[in-house]
Amino acid sequence: SQTIHQWPATLVQPVGSPLSLECTVEGTSNPNLYWYRQAAGRGLQLLFYSVGIGQISSEVPQNLSASRPQDRQFILSSKKLLLSDSGFYLCAWTDFNYGYTFGSGTRLTVV
Amino acid sequence: DQQVKQNSPSLSVQEGRISILNCDYTNSMFDYFLWxxxxxxxxxxxxxxxxxxKDKNEDGRFTVFLNKSAKHLSLHIVPSQPGDSAVYFCAASVESTxxxxxxxxxxxxTVIP
Structure with missing residues (x-):
């Protein structure tokens, strides 16, 4: 069966520090992968999606970047965090049959 | 541009009563919807x-209704239970893309006991 892992679960980082959130999927090949952010009062905002290794589409220009070094690995990064980057980050994948399956999320607090 | 809208940020319902959550969309190409x-x-x-x-799909206590002409869908939970207290998101897609x-x-x- 397919599973999605996302870590860390919580993270507190100072302003200006780098960020790396990792997401991996097991039990499937060539999934579409997504990074979403849930911010207060703004629902789920699509940040990046990837249809394959090295292929990244950005939905919202911002202080973040994404990479897909392997088929089932999706990384969300930042070189210098801003206070406004605080939020709940969710990785998701889809096999085109069912909609999204989400990871458990990362609560990022930038202080 | 928010293509999918949930205009009620919160809803409180008494346990055992019906919860109705609403969702509107603007893109007429959307053909697949989830909660x-x-x-x-x-x-x-x-x-x-x-x-x-379809215009209706039912799974246990949960029923989703779709009104394509109004670009509106709703989720009905009957009867509501305290464990249903959560945030509900509707989502839409164009399956072919x-x-x-x-x-x-x-x-x-929030379902009030």
Whole structure:
């Protein structure tokens, strides 16, 4: 069966520090992968999606970047965090049959 | 541009009564819709879906209704239970274009015991 892992679960980082959130999927090949952010009062905002290794589409220009070094690995990064980057980050994948399956999320607090 | 809208940020319902959560969309190309349920500090989990060829889909206590002409869908929970208290997101996609989903802003449901 397919599973999605996302870590860390919580993270507190100072302003200006780098960020790396990792997401991996097991039990499937060539999934579409997504990074979403849930911010207060703004629902789920699509940040990046990837249809394959090295292929990244950005939905919202911002202080973040994404990479897909392997088929089932999706990384969300930042070189210098801003206070406004605080939020709940969710990785998701889809096999085109069912909609999204989400990871458990990362609560990022930038202080 | 918010293509999927949930205009009620919160809803409170007495246990045992019906909860009705609403969702509107603007893109007439959307043909597949889902509802997700999210508890705090967890990822959303799939609840129920509906394709545009149907106007109703039922799964236990949960029923989703789709009104294509009004570009409106709703989720009915009957009877509501305290464990249903969560944030509910509706999502829409154009199935033929690769399952990119557009989410509403969510409705926080509180079921009062």
């Amino acid at each position: 997700y349920k999210k508890y705090p500090a967890e990822g959303p989990t799939f609840l129920i879906s509906i394709s545009s060829i 690769g399952n990119q989903f557009y989410f509403g802003t969510g409705t926080s449901l």
